[in-house]
Amino acid sequence: MLALELSGQAYNKAAHRERLGALLKNRSNGSIEFKHCNISAALLALGFPYVAGYKPRSNYQSLLLEVLEQQLKSNPLVDHAALAAVQLPAVAPPMIDFSRVRDQAPQLQPRTGEPSAPMVFKAVKRDYLEREALNQSLGLAGEKFVVEYEHWRLVKLGHQKLADSVQHISQSRGDGLGFDILSYEQDGRERFIEVKTTSFGRETPFFVSRGELALSKQAEDQFHLYRLFEFRKAPRLFELSGPLERHCLLDPITYRATFS
Template identity: 50%
Template sequence: MSRATPWSSSEVEATVATYRQMLVAELSGQNYKKRELNRALMAQLHGRSASAIEFKHCNISAVLRDANCPYVDGYKPRSNYQQSLVEVVEELLLRSELVDRAARLAADLPVVDTTGLVDERIIVEPPRTTPPQKGVLEFHADYSVHSLQKRDYLARETRNRELGLAGEYLVMRFEQQRLIKAGKEKLAERLEHVAVTQGDGLGFDIRSFEPNGRDRLIEVKTTAFAKESAFFITPNELACSRAYSEHYHLFRLFNFRKGPKLFCLKGDLQGQLWLEPDSYRAGVR
């Protein structure tokens, strides 16, 4: 079969159905074998190559990412998907009660703080992501038409206070270890978890230090989902990153339950992020 041959609706549906098996298993903490599932899928597609199937899975991940939903680990989102794929993903994944229950449970799952030391080996390069495609925004709007609840699992996970605190505690240990390694034990003792000691209104979570004693202000964003998952940032945090650009760091922790990794953005965040309005405070005038 030529690689240029358009995918039929039955092929797309079979691929999304296989993806659903992997996603539900992953969200539920259940072991599964991608290779076996994809081998069975390949038999249904009559000639599609393994690379073509993987590319389609990555397209599905992109649709889910743009819908603020978790996606299968290992299938990095690839955009420029067709609206026909959006419609199948909406029907078989976003409207699936099974996926919804698994995703809600994964977003709400509590986490306990670990005690192991962490060092620079957990640091990775930031991902390059793009704003959601228009089609995904449109089917978000369709939820109100069909009287379905908009299922924003990333927002739900953001309210998981145990997960957020565990991420902040990990960063506290990371910073302490970094300063001790630099021979700055006294600075390590002065670290302050300001989100706990002073509340959430400062625009950052942790006051740390550079080895020369300069402030290092750290905002921590934690997810148990994948590296490319979107996150939420407040106007106050953006303003703080601009006002204290020489000191500001955003630490994005991801894959937290499986094995935490992080990437860091430094300075004024305004030009480093794509930003999408989420809601407005309003009153009748």
């Protein structure tokens, strides 16, 4: 299903579930659906997107991760489809009903499941989510989308002058400030917006820099992260305001090594 979805081809979830049910005679439809949600969480852990509609549920056994990793290694089609999907160029949609764009942010869930074990070192062929985060075309399209959205939001609130003052800071002043878009509240206070864009589902992890994390704490009354998801299909967004650690589990991915 993942390969078909990434390739833009149709498939039938119900038919797939029925085929599995015939093989797993002691499993209910609900348990099969739940297991697919476990698989979604395991896919994210391996750096893959997940199948739309199967909300990731992270309380899976480590054996599932091992089996899934072996299945993915033996199926190069998934690798090719995922790589092609995350590297596609993107453009901001020309016509959009912004009144239908907002969504609820995922709820922060405590980690459950097996007790944590010492780190296991594994060879990872690709991290597709990281590669998508480096897709400059997609990132720029998402930022342009948010510039238009903020203009619409402020006009709708009756503040045309503020709407006309919205700035695409990452383009006019460069990266490194910890945010991409300068917008405004109704009273004229500045709103610092960092944009993270994905073509995949709402629960897809995203990457933040040290500067973005620091700004979310230092300017907590002004910092807003806009997470765009399903961008290539029908863009939606949710908003995280203030310190990111209030909303997300933050995993250190890399460290900067220096000699002084």
